[in-house]
Amino acid sequence: MKRCIMYHYAYDSEIKVMIRLKWGLKKVTLREALEKNYSDAIVKEIVKIRRSWFQDDLLLLSESEEIEGTKKEVQELLKLKKKNKSEKGKSIAVVKRFDAHVMEQLNTVWKTYYDAYIVDVNEGTFYGIEDMDWNDIIDYPINEKSIQIYGTVSCLASILYCLSWYGYEYKTSNENREKFFEKLLKSTEELESGKQETYELDIDQLREELGLEKETENEKKLREENFQKMCEKNDKENRKIFGEDYSSIFKN
Known part of the structure; x- marks a missing residue:
């Protein structure tokens, strides 16, 4: 009897492993990721990551203002009611992006940041989340590859930054x-x-x-070379997240 139970347990475990390998781990929605990762320490880390994307003269808020704003944003997001009907085929993908900055003496400095998109496999398209109503996407799953490659905190840093485009509060965001x-x-x-x-x-x-x-002429040449390199780097990141044949999947 014990041998039979052990056999069924091993078989069941093997099936579960096969399913996990084939379909991936359980998808985590934006709401679930925020609930599991909301703390003062993580908000500070999110703001630290986000501020590293910009030059100091482009930062409009102080670090403490941004921390308080991000806390408010997360609280507002978690207050939103869950919709009865889920939209299948839609998810949030975060992709690393590269940008070239030419400094003095024609030295190129590569800056990186993370951008967030809504991926709609039914329509074969993806687009930015900045103009989305928060309540429409709070229960969308976050792309598993994005979390696996970049980490949950970096993904949240990107998503929260994009969603705060019009303000840190839900009502203010909608109005703006x-x-x-x-x-x-x-x-x-x-x-x-x-x-x-x-x-x-x-x-x-x-x-x-x-x-x-x-x-x-040297500046022009360097600008054109950097643009080509930037396209190649960003294309490589697209392939990591969306797959090698992503250009045949998406219309845009």
Whole structure:
């Protein structure tokens, strides 16, 4: 009898391992990740990670302000009610991104940050989460590859940063997002009616407008090389998260 029980236990364990290998670990939603990882220490780590993405002169808030804002944001997110109907085929993916900064004497410094996207396998598309209603995505699963490769805290740093685009509070975020799109719609209508004009600037004209010296041939060459390298690096990260054939899966 014991041998029989042990056999069934071993067989059952083997099946579970096979299922886990085939389908991956249980998917974790954004809500679950926040519930399991919310603490003062982790919020400080999230803010530290996020602030490392930017130059000091681009940081609009102090570290303490950002910590308090992020705490408020998490609390607001966890207050949101769970929707009765889940949207199958949608998830949140976090992808590492590279950006080239050319310093003095044409030295290139590569900066990294993490971007968050909604992935919709039904529509074959992915897009940024900045303009999403928090309540629409709080119960979306986070891409397992993103968590496995970058870690939960880095993923949360990216997601929370993108969701705070219009403010740290749910109501404020919705109001500010609505105002932004009202202005955008008005500008679009003015362009279509001819009230507003558009004009294009090449890189030399733009530099002149900004009061910068004309780009040298060496600077131009380096800029083009860096752009190519950046595309290659970002494409490599896409393949890590979405798979080698991701370009055939997504329309955009």
